[in-house]
Amino acid sequence: MDFLVDLIIIWGIIVLYRRWTAAGRARFRPAPPGPAPTPRVRSGGEMAACAHCGLFLPRTDTVTGTDGQTYCSREHARAHR
Numbered sequence: 001m002d003f004l005v006d007l008i009i010i011w012g013i014i015v016l017y018r019r020w021t022a023a024g025r026a027r028f029r030p031a032p033p034g035p036a037p038t039p040r041v042r043s044g045g046e047m048a049a050c051a052h053c054g055l056f057l058p059r060t061d062t063v064t065g066t067d068g069q070t071y072c073s074r075e076h077a078r079a080h081r
């Protein structure tokens with residue numbers, strides 16, 4: 001009879017250990033990968049590259065050169081000639 005009680009105690013310990021380790025694994029599991037982050041762009045912000053240095057900036061902040069190309073500044077529009 002003592003053997004049966006020992007067996008039940010050992011079985012209980014095993015069950016509790018398995019539950020404890022499973023909970024530990026679930027707690028430290030890395031979060032599932034979510035959707036890829038979308039690049040933040042100002043609303044209505046179409047981007048354009050400077051024809052001189054290649055810098056991307058909102059089209060509203062660009063300077064149009066005499067050649068019709070877009071630049072990040074008047075200095076680059078002048079320097080590109």
Ligand SMILES: [Zn+2]
Pocket residue numbers: 050051052053054055071072073076
């Ligand atoms: Zn530039």
